[in-house]
Amino acid sequence: MEPFTRLTAVAAPLDLPNIDTDRIIPARFLVKPKGAPGYAGFLFRDVRFNADGSEKPEFVLNQAPYRGARILVVAENFGCGSSREMAVWVLEAYGIRSVIAPSLGDIFHANCYKNGLLPVILPGEIVAGLRRQLHERPGAAVTVDLDAQTVGAPGGAQHRFEADPFRKEMLLTGRDELGLTLDFEARIGEFEERHARAMSWVAPPRR
Amino acid sequence: MFEKIWSRHVVAEGPGGHVLLYIDRHLLHEGSTRAFGRLQNSGRRVRRPDLTFATADHYVLTSPGSPAPDEEIRAMVASLGQHTAAQGIVYFGVGDARRGIVHVIGPELGLTLPGITLVCGDSHTATHGAFGALAFGIGSTEVEHVMATQTLWQKTPKVMRITVEGRLPAGVGAKDVILAIILKIGAAGAVGHAIEYAGSTFRAMSMDERMTVCNMSIEAGARAGMVAPDETTFAYLEGRPWVPRGDAWGDALAAWKTLPSDPGAPFDRDVQLSAGEIAPTVTWGTSPQDALPITGRVPNPADVDDAARRASMERALAYMGLKPGTPLTEIRVDRVFIGSCTNSRLEDLRAVARVVKGRRATVPAWIVPGSGLVKRAAEAEGLDRVFVAAGFEWREAGCSMCVGMNGETAREGERVASTSNRNFEGRQGKGARTHLVSPTMAAAAAVTGRLTDVRTLQS
Numbered sequence: 001m002e003p004f005t006r007l008t009a010v011a012a013p014l015d016l017p018n019i020d021t022d023r024i025i026p027a028r029f030l031v032k033p034k035g036a037p038g039y040a041g042f043l044f045r046d047v048r049f050n051a052d053g054s055e056k057p058e059f060v061l062n063q064a065p066y067r068g069a070r071i072l073v074v075a076e077n078f079g080c081g082s083s084r085e086m087a088v089w090v091l092e093a094y095g096i097r098s099v100i101a102p103s104l105g106d107i108f109h110a111n112c113y114k115n116g117l118l119p120v121i122l123p124g125e126i127v128a129g130l131r132r133q134l135h136e137r138p139g140a141a142v143t144v145d146l147d148a149q150t151v152g153a154p155g156g157a158q159h160r161f162e163a164d165p166f167r168k169e170m171l172l173t174g175r176d177e178l179g180l181t182l183d184f185e186a187r188i189g190e191f192e193e194r195h196a197r198a199m200s201w202v203a204p205p206r207r
Numbered sequence: 208m209f210e211k212i213w214s215r216h217v218v219a220e221g222p223g224g225h226v227l228l229y230i231d232r233h234l235l236h237e238g239s240t241r242a243f244g245r246l247q248n249s250g251r252r253v254r255r256p257d258l259t260f261a262t263a264d265h266y267v268l269t270s271p272g273s274p275a276p277d278e279e280i281r282a283m284v285a286s287l288g289q290h291t292a293a294q295g296i297v298y299f300g301v302g303d304a305r306r307g308i309v310h311v312i313g314p315e316l317g318l319t320l321p322g323i324t325l326v327c328g329d330s331h332t333a334t335h336g337a338f339g340a341l342a343f344g345i346g347s348t349e350v351e352h353v354m355a356t357q358t359l360w361q362k363t364p365k366v367m368r369i370t371v372e373g374r375l376p377a378g379v380g381a382k383d384v385i386l387a388i389i390l391k392i393g394a395a396g397a398v399g400h401a402i403e404y405a406g407s408t409f410r411a412m413s414m415d416e417r418m419t420v421c422n423m424s425i426e427a428g429a430r431a432g433m434v435a436p437d438e439t440t441f442a443y444l445e446g447r448p449w450v451p452r453g454d455a456w457g458d459a460l461a462a463w464k465t466l467p468s469d470p471g472a473p474f475d476r477d478v479q480l481s482a483g484e485i486a487p488t489v490t491w492g493t494s495p496q497d498a499l500p501i502t503g504r505v506p507n508p509a510d511v512d513d514a515a516r517r518a519s520m521e522r523a524l525a526y527m528g529l530k531p532g533t534p535l536t537e538i539r540v541d542r543v544f545i546g547s548c549t550n551s552r553l554e555d556l557r558a559v560a561r562v563v564k565g566r567r568a569t570v571p572a573w574i575v576p577g578s579g580l581v582k583r584a585a586e587a588e589g590l591d592r593v594f595v596a597a598g599f600e601w602r603e604a605g606c607s608m609c610v611g612m613n614g615e616t617a618r619e620g621e622r623v624a625s626t627s628n629r630n631f632e633g634r635q636g637k638g639a640r641t642h643l644v645s646p647t648m649a650a651a652a653a654v655t656g657r658l659t660d661v662r663t664l665q666s
Contacts, residue, residue, distance in 0.1 A: 018519070082610075115348070188227075188356060192229075207449070
């Protein structure tokens with residue numbers, strides 16, 4: 001996993017609340033393997049492109065100053081709905097490394113961490129203020145510093161965010177959880193023995 | 208209840224309130240093949256194939272007897288069969304009567320039990336919480352992690368209790384209860400929480416009804432939703448194929464009876480609703496929170512002060528092709544879909560049959576049973592003949608038009624009355640317009656060709 005430390009990049013605002021993972025990547029693309037040709041083009045497909053493949057000019061990522069944004073500043077409950085991790089893969093394929101939100105869908109939120117994409121939760125009024133600044137100054141850069149746990153707004157203000165020490169460490173080092181858990185192999189085995197005694201009925205009967 | 212189950216599954220404690228949580232059941236579907244591929248590439252094996260079960264539901268076609276026309280889809284289904292065979296995992300594949308929607312067959316086969324942890328790479332995994340299990344949806348990387356280690360790193364969520372008291376009025380069912388809950392707390396209302404559903408309304412519900420409620424917990428933002436196990440739960444489970452037998456059944460029952468929350472147990476948040484105030488409910492917009500009683504009218508964004516909410520409503524109404532002020536019962540529908548992990552079980556189908564018997568569908572209407580066993584049981588009762596006589600299409604088990612991954616989608620601009628769980632833009636097909644309803648409301652809409660208050664149909 002690519003580590004995340006500090007990123008200064010163009011940020012794009014998405015104002016609508018409850019943008020679900022079906023909208024981030026429609027179901028018909030889920031059969032495509034990660035990294036398939038044109039994968040980044042599946043991102044927001046039906047709100048970003050017309051049926052003939054031409055761009056919808058009103059969509060923020062199709063507007064010159066926001067093109068190639070690496071940070072999204074979104075509204076409440078972004079990434080709600082389906083557990084499809086492809087929603088994170090397709091953001092990553094486009095180049096997005098951080099999503100700043102007042103809240104995120106729980107499964108999407110967890111999926112971000114597994115792919116080196118930093119989710120930043122800040123109070124709703126601060127995020128709304130950031131989006132307003134990005135509309136007023138199209139193409140402005142935002143800085144996300146995981147080590148310092150700060151978001152640097154285009155106007156210069158610094159907003160501190162909470163970062164869970166476990167997730168922070170994994171993102172800073174780029175270590176994946178599976179690698180960590182394999183160190184717990186012996187403890188998992190011991191737990192399984194205790195668990196089989198404490199919940200003697202839990203194993204499915206052999207059929 | 209949440210705390211009791213959680214604490215019994217902690218393998219190790221990590222920093223920042225994270226724990227390594229042990230997983231008792233892992234359910235797989237075709238979408239899990241990506242994780243199998245990564246596991247294979249890293250030379251690892253599934254740690255506990257005996258706790259892992261697989262079925263084909265998302266990509267399988269539900270038109271009787273037809274193979275998928277799309278080669279990528281055929282390969283996806285075939286790949287699940289190959290990986291499960293190589294790993295020694297029980298697989299309910301095409302041709303097996305036990306095949307069906309993963310959240311229908313888990314309970315049906317007794318794989319879902321009170322007091323266990325259960326995960327699946329699908330957001331509607333909370334369904335299994337109806338049994339007093341801690342069940343939640345996970346992403347693809349987490350699926351691989353469970354395959355390799357039978358554990359997950361998890362942060363303890365907050366717990367929200369939603370209490371509904373009283374008897375449901377005639378014509379009002381479990382689907383209306385959960386839509387009313389989402390309307391009250393919002394689509395993000397339970398983000399970061401597990402929900403415990405409490406109160407006399409849930410106690411009086413059958414297991415099929417409790418599953419409908421728990422299923423849509425994620426539509427209120429919660430990864431998990433649970434109902435405490437009781438005699439209804441135990442009666443449902445006894446004798447099912449993978450339920451403990453003999454002495455183990457007695458031990459299990461004794462353990463399950465200790466699961467319900469103790470009186471005075473604390474909750475991070477408490478929400479209350481009264482069953483008597485819930486009406487048959489439909490959605491008008493593109494989020495499950497965009498719901499109203501069927502007696503209402505399409506809302507007017509101009510009446511809303513919050514600018515962000517107003518913009519969101521305007522966009523939803525434009526997508527849905529609806530005008531503010533239109534009575535909901537005047538909205539014509541182009542097709543009806545009855546199915547999905549929310550509403551495709553035997554009781555759902557019986558309820559539909561009661562409405563459509565002796566009547567006739569006036570728009571294309573599909574009924575997709577949740578599993579091969581549900582299909583077989585419905586046919587044994589003659590429900591299929593009622594449906595076919597009423598002009599409904601009786602199909603094979605699968606997720607079908609709830610998610611459209613298998614290509615079974617509505618056409619652009621088509622308006623669907625659907626018993627599924629999501630009315631998102633494009634969910635049932637690009638440009639398709641979804642109104643979420645209960646099975647009886649879907650049946651009524653099929654008969655009249657418009658959204659209909661089922662209470663006005665029932666004699």
